[in-house]
Amino acid sequence: MMKTIKDLDVRTKRVLMRCGLDMPLDDKGNITDDGRILASLESIKYVLDNGGTLTLMTHMGRPQKLMAKGMSKDEVTKKFTTKVIIKSIIPHLGLSEEDVFFCDDYYSGKYKLADLPDNKLILLENLRFTPGENSKDEDERKSFAVILKEFGDVFVNNDFGIPHRKNTSVYELAKIMDSYAGHLLLKEVTELNNLVENPETPFIAILGGAKVEGKVKMIERLKANPIIIIGAMKYAFDKARGRDVGASLCLGVDTAKALLDSPKKDSIYVVEQDVVVKKTESGFDYYTIRITNGNEPISENEAGLDIGEDALTEIKKRLENSKTVFWNGNAGLSEDEHFRATFKLVEILAGLKDKGVKVVVGGGDSVTALKEAGHTIQEFHHVSTGGGASLAVLSGEKLPALDVLGYY
Numbered sequence: 001m002m003k004t005i006k007d008l009d010v011r012t013k014r015v016l017m018r019c020g021l022d023m024p025l026d027d028k029g030n031i032t033d034d035g036r037i038l039a040s041l042e043s044i045k046y047v048l049d050n051g052g053t054l055t056l057m058t059h060m061g062r063p064q065k066l067m068a069k070g071m072s073k074d075e076v077t078k079k080f081t082t083k084v085i086i087k088s089i090i091p092h093l094g095l096s097e098e099d100v101f102f103c104d105d106y107y108s109g110k111y112k113l114a115d116l117p118d119n120k121l122i123l124l125e126n127l128r129f130t131p132g133e134n135s136k137d138e139d140e141r142k143s144f145a146v147i148l149k150e151f152g153d154v155f156v157n158n159d160f161g162i163p164h165r166k167n168t169s170v171y172e173l174a175k176i177m178d179s180y181a182g183h184l185l186l187k188e189v190t191e192l193n194n195l196v197e198n199p200e201t202p203f204i205a206i207l208g209g210a211k212v213e214g215k216v217k218m219i220e221r222l223k224a225n226p227i228i229i230i231g232a233m234k235y236a237f238d239k240a241r242g243r244d245v246g247a248s249l250c251l252g253v254d255t256a257k258a259l260l261d262s263p264k265k266d267s268i269y270v271v272e273q274d275v276v277v278k279k280t281e282s283g284f285d286y287y288t289i290r291i292t293n294g295n296e297p298i299s300e301n302e303a304g305l306d307i308g309e310d311a312l313t314e315i316k317k318r319l320e321n322s323k324t325v326f327w328n329g330n331a332g333l334s335e336d337e338h339f340r341a342t343f344k345l346v347e348i349l350a351g352l353k354d355k356g357v358k359v360v361v362g363g364g365d366s367v368t369a370l371k372e373a374g375h376t377i378q379e380f381h382h383v384s385t386g387g388g389a390s391l392a393v394l395s396g397e398k399l400p401a402l403d404v405l406g407y408y
Contacts, residue, residue: 002407004181005043005156010052014116016152017043017182018169020161020385021058021085029079031088035377039385041092043158043182048093048120055122055151057169058082058159063128082126095121106151107132113150122151127169134167145172158182160189160386163401170401181405184385189402191382192393195360196221200323204228206315206345209329209365212236212252212259217395219264222326226269228315230307230331230345237270238295246298247279248305271315273308274298275332275339286338306332306339316348325352328363328391334372346373353379362390 008015019040024032047054061080067073086100101119103111107130116122127133132144145168155177157163157170163185166172173179181189195203205224207215208231219227229237232249239245240257259268272295278288279301291308298304319325327349334342346369349359359380361370364387370377377383384390392399398408 013153017156020159057124059128163399174404203324225267229270244297247303271311273311274304275306343373
């Protein structure tokens with residue numbers, strides 16, 4: 001049975017906590033969005049406010065990949081040091097910089113629990129600066145876990161970004177320490193499982209993005225009706241029904257056809273209006289942008305890159321009587337300023353909370369779009385901090401980091 005931080009008496013203990021504080025940085029290395037700090041605060045404050053001390057660890061970016069491409073260690077360290085977290089986190093905790101010990105050589109093996117400095121907060125340098133964090137070599141991961149173990153009496157996993165992976169700090173470490181789930185990890189699993197097991201109805205799901213293959217199990221498990229299909233994913237369903245989709249991105253047609261032939265067929269609704277543009281050798285000819293009339297054929301030199309206003313109006317109409325909404329995946333090519341349906345969808349969803357609708361957002365692209373549209377996570381019932389992890393939970397997969405905590 002999984003133990004949670006609520007079961008833990010932190011008095012006089014140093015708690016080693018894994019959080020997901022991988023945050024966006026500007027060109028000067030400053031954090032531009034501290035949402036992940038805010039999401040982690042409940043467990044951090046729980047330890048500090050109840051007589052414990054804290055060792056905090058996280059990763060930032062993918063430094064090993066950059067070094068493999070030739071970037072120097074000094075350049076990578078400057079770009080992805082976790083030291084930048086200190087200035088952003090201490091105002092929330094009532095601490096000064098002197099209260100924080102930044103440990104940039106934690107991996108040296110010289111630190112022992114009994115000899116650690118007595119600072120209220122110890123922050124470890126980027127876990128991914130050492131290959132032991134996500135090494136494919138099990139022995140290397142285990143050796144790294146032994147080093148990390150010296151930074152706490154107990155371990156709390158409060159990171160939902162990577163529980164579907166066997167990274168040392170969420171998997172190997174939990175095997176050798178007295179381990180607990182943090183508030184954020186517990187909330188994520190609870191909210192996502194509620195979507196599958198006990199959603200308040202009417203329940204509507206809006207699924208977009210490019211690939212249907214990775215979402216089959218989730219579609220099969222969700223009791224939503226309708227399941228609204230948007231984004232490039234819709235073209236797989238359109239083609240499976242015999243529509244010409246031209247040069248549109250179209251992946252997983254056989255998978256879409258299988259779903260349309262399954263018991264789920266009556267709950268699947270594919271939006272029926274597209275924004276299409278002619279495709280050229282150099283890109284797109286934006287002067288040719290047009291809106292389709294329903295599901296008319298798309299010519300071979302055109303690609304559907306977004307959904308139209310009528311499609312958004314239909315979605316809004318279908319959401320009017322909903323009690324629960326789950327959104328995952330963009331409506332179109334939102335990174336191109338010509339295609340704005342994703343952000344208009346965010347506006348529609350953001351207005352539902354005041355009507356008592358529980359809107360749950362999952363998936364990295366959807367969360368990014370939400371923020372780019374100028375909205376905050378507080379405007380929604382739940383915004384998941386895990387991309388692949390949230391889909392894994394909804395698909396019924398067993399997550400290694402939860403398994404080792406005794407969740408299953």
